[in-house]
Amino acid sequence: MQPKLLEVEGVTKSFGGVAALSNGRFALERGSVHALCGGNGAGKSTLLSIVMGIQARDSGIIRRNGAEVNFRSPREALASGISIIEQELSPVPAMSVAENIFLGREPLAGFGRIDFRSMNSMAQSLLDELHFDIDARTLMMNLNVAKLQLVEIAKALSYDAEIIIMDEPTSALGEAEADQLFAAIRTLKGKGKGIIYVSHRLSEIFQIADTFTVFRDGAFVDSGSMANVSREQLIQMIVGRPLKEEFIKTNTPGDETLLSVRGLNSTNNVRNVSFEVRRGEILAIFGLMGSGRSEIFERLFGLVEDRGGEVVLDGRRISLSSPAEAIGLGLAFVTEDRKGSGLVLSASVRDNICMAHLPFLSVGPVMSGRRESQSAREMIDKFRIKTASDRLEVAGLSGGNQQKVVLGKWFLTAPKVLLLDEPTRGVDVGAKREIYRVMSDFASAGGAVILISSETDEVVGMADRAVVMRDGRISGELSRTELSADRLVHLAA
């Protein structure tokens, strides 16, 4: 029998007496994709950083092609053919694809000059071999996120990597871009490489992985072949308790139109968008990355100036010239990029929760500390935010809890319409469910939810109706009975 590409057994690691990993194990076969599953804090990241030699293990064995190894730095792991593609890519944007691939080991011509000609041709043949449609001379800043991922893969292979670890590679991708990535992964499999795939998106795991290992609370739960496990079983292993439904949906749309949008234009060629949403309704906006979904929200929230179109809220025509005005009218906007535009990471939980509601928490220009702390407490309780104190920096919270802080910030403003842009991205299965519950409850209480999502499952599971965007225009609308993944993807592409 051929030795396994990578085998991990009984790895343990604790920080300050607290066990982060009590039994880390998995095995990766040649030419296969192995999914590492688990909620936030399950120990996946710790295990991967041990494999990569970033952290030292307390005990346990790691075997590479059957031989025991002990990497003390990522450099050693890389030399042994293990490469990681981090969740947050860090390209040098003003350099070309070829320069990025060969960063730090550029081929040289005489007198220390960089041999651009051979560097470009080496990079190009690498990309072509993988069937990536990318010109090696393009600047990184001109590529979309999916293409950046592909470049990272090419870079990993240029180090002769046999094992590629992908940590949430699709967290910034839409489904079409994700398909590009999956095609690349299949090519890699065909070449006998092994891929360790980490993702919260179960549908992807079922689409691409061959085997899986589940971790929970730092301990190994189970592993096996994807063919022998159902989605429900996998969720149950990850969450640790039976989960009847993945989605929670109890709202029923009313008859009264709450928000109506007619002929709205926005940036990036978003033109003539019309839709309406009723009280009690969850309307999904589905589309590929760059199809103009977020631009609709940006215009509705006054972040983009008026470019034509009519917005009617509660029977009254409104102009939306600033976020403050939009908030005053009862709109709330949970942005797609939690760290980039959702939270002030250096500020406390309390300050973040209060941020959009300051005029109501102050007397004249002076803040009322009592009202601030009451409001923060109220939202921490409502969303069950796990934090020892509301004065702690929000940066120290887990992704799911951070997202709940963002929701708390907006619920404090008592909104009528909730604009949610990819609200479940990067949060684990348990926290996802809570966010679905919040959406459903909000709609049931008479509010309207507009949900932007790239996940067809989520749209089918939660939406009462969906509009699909393509190239800045609405390409179709589907009622709840018509909703299906096929139809959504068909309209979007």
Added chain:
Amino acid sequence: MEAKQTIAPGTEARGGGLKRRLAVYGQKYGILVALVLVCLVLAVANEYFLTARNITNVLRQTSINGILAVGMTFVILTRGIDLSVGSVVALAGIVAASLATTSSTAGVAGGPYPALLAIAVGLSVGMACGAVSGVVVSRFAVPAFVATLGMLSAARGLTLLYGGGRPVPELTPGFRVIGTGEVAGIPVLVIIFAVVFLIAWWVLSATRFGRHVYAAGGNPHAAVVSGINVRRIRFLVYVISGGLAGLAGMMLAARTGSALPQAGIAYELDAIAAVVIGGTSLAGGVGRVTGTLIGALLISVVNNGLDLMGVESYYQQVIKGVLIVAAVMLDQARHRRE
């Protein structure tokens, strides 16, 4: 730092609790501890250090840099920087002085005017300079470093143009009160600084504007989405910094008795040093004006101590340089641990 304490429950059980707690306190109050230590050492080393006269002297020396540093704190909290304060000191000082001088050649015709009028004009000049920088930064998105570097040069040029390159001497006694007066033995300089500091502390910690400043610096995108007018905040912090630089300029002129066109050169560096030593992050959104106060005091105390011990002033500059870098290194070490 509090986060680490509460989130990692295992640390106390491991022993080393006291040591760790000391380390945490040291990092949190490091600058204050350093200030107290330096004072203790000086008190032992030199019997003159703790006399009322010397303490008053140190506070007087801190006042002008302290006021500039308070304004600088607002700017740095929003991720900005104001390099122009030294030049604004000179411009506001000379304009105000020209209204409050008995000299017939250097004064404005019809003068001297009442001290309050001169002060109002001086403040306005400072705020106007700040407003120009503020507009350039907030509306035209010019990096603060560049915008205020331009103002540094322009305000200095205007100062020389205005006064023909000559000082404005013979200031009226009424105007000189803000530089040399005393109330119950406390110099007016120090009183003005104390009032400025207390107002700034209140504004940053207790008002809505203060929350806006921290949010705009911590994450401008998130602040905008939360309905905060970040442009307006960015504009206003430069007006505050400019106004305080104007005030400091007049205090300096009143103290020395004449306004000099070369006044305030390189003052921006001491102001930035006080802010940075005080723990305010140049990345914005994190910091306190109390830290700035301690930073400004530390600089003055160190200078004073070296003076008392007869150390050459050239060494003082070297030591100040070490102090600035050491303070930030301490801060970085703390961030890495977090």
